[in-house]
Amino acid sequence: MVDATASFGIEPSTQEYPSARLEAYSTHTEISTATPEALSSYARLCANGVFAPAQSALWVETWVRQIRLDSLIATITSNGQAVFALALEVVKVGPFRVARFMGGTHANGNFAPALPKWLQSASEADIIGLMQAIGKARPDIDALMLQRVATDLDGTANPLLALPNAPTPNIALSVDLDGGFDAVLERTSAKRKRKKHRAQTRKFEAAGGYRRLIAQTGDETQRLFDAFLAMKVERFRKMGIANVFEEPELQAFFHALFAGSVNADQPIFTLEALEVGGVLRAVTGTSQCGKRLICEFGAISDDELAASSPGEFLFYDNINVACADGFDIYDFSVGDEPYKRLWCDIETRHVDIVLPLTAKGRMFAAGTRATARLKAFVKNSPFIWKIAKALRKRAAGGSATPAED
Structure with a gap:
């Protein structure tokens, strides 16, 4: 042998x-x-x-x-x-x-x-x-x-x-939800976060009202994931990064994955979105693993409300709901980005x-x-790393965009 x-x-x-x-x-x-x-x-x-x-x-x-x-x-x-x-x-x-x-x-x-x-x-x-x-x-x-x-x-x-x-090479960042949402906020600049969330709420109400959506049907899954793809294409272009969702077969996979999950007794994969004035402004895709809720991906729309940080607003609500649902960890998955650092207190390699x-x-x-x-x-x-990202963006002809997706 x-x-x-x-x-x-x-x-x-x-x-x-x-x-x-x-x-x-x-x-x-x-x-x-x-x-x-x-x-x-x-x-x-x-x-x-x-x-x-x-x-x-x-x-x-x-x-x-x-x-x-x-x-x-x-x-x-x-x-x-x-x-x-x-x-x-x-x-x-x-x-x-x-x-x-x-x-x-x-x-x-x-x-x-x-x-x-x-x-x-x-x-x-x-x-x-x-x-x-x-x-x-x-x-x-x-x-x-x-x-x-x-x-x-x-x-x-x-x-x-x-x-x-x-x-x-890439670390994964996550949030310890111990103590509930108020405790999470107290560990991560509670006063600033609450103040900004109130200001965002006023802006979104003035723009036609807002609501947080969770895809519950195949049609809703299709709508939210299609919106995510459109948002991500523009984001990747500005960052000078190849679109990792470009292949039609891969898009069909994610459509089928999230649509199949909504019909399960215990859904593992879900899509969430922030809709303002009847328009989807931010989308996240999450998965569940025991007491851990994982943000697999997210994107925001590059429109007139982008400066109001709809992605950050959606994460605020997502983490709040994760606490209410009894999760122990909110996991932002692989990648180190400023918007994750606003929340995270756990680094995983x-x-x-x-x-x-x-x-x-x-x-x-x-x-x-x-x-x-x-x-x-x-x-x-x-x-x-800062120089590498700047050179990559310049080569793609992109400009700075909110770093929240």
Whole structure:
């Protein structure tokens, strides 16, 4: 048998496990394409396990149906029951074939579904064995690239940390909701926030009245997400950034994801918006993960009310509602922006895993790690990062816009 730890450059664990425990949690691996049967098994695991939103059954099933890329589901089973699974898409990155989380850069805070009891006893050998099985079943895959991996989920360590990893270049920011909304405000400039919110309320009332919307139907989802796309296109253009929502298949995925969620007994994904004078001025898309409410994306309309910060107004109300609904954390997800810093008191650093499966994959891993180190250097140097963003905006012919989306 091939020595998995040697193949992947992982130092073998010296930890010994009692024979009774090994017997109780004897595991096997299964590698399959994303067939209806494999997806059903994955959904059953999610129904009994814990997972991050981008690894939910709804996300994975919708991605497979809408994107139709080469995909696989790698599963660890114990006594015939799935206890851990990785849903991956296989894509070409230059001359390399790479397996990654479904959703690519849109998948954040990743934690693959697992049974809680198995997580208590998961071993390094289980994870290395799964990686070895993927390499054996799919010798055409050069490397696994698992990015923005959450180190834990509600205090439970991510079993993927058994693999070599490095901090991702971008931090994630979030708000501790302990004590309720008044306590959150007191920790983050309460007087200024309340005063500004009252002033915004007066402006929005004078502009025709306002309301906070939550998409409850497929048609409402379509309206809010279409508005978000229109807002984001203009924002990306001014920032000199490629539109990451440009592909029609990706837009169809998000439409189907949020529309599918509103019909679920416990919706994971929701769209919220601020409407002023009958016009949508700001839109956010959120997901739920236990007691954590995550803002996956947001945008504002570049119109006559942009200077009144409708995005900031919507976040104020969203965080207030999150407190009222009993959430512990409001998570602004990956990325460090001034509007997030107005609220956030928690910094989280996810990790990236780049694991070569072939000799060719070792070249890919070395290049990817070098690029990540360069990005981390630039983004962790405020002066250099400020210059880089200014040059990017100038190259795109953009002008300064409110930094709240």
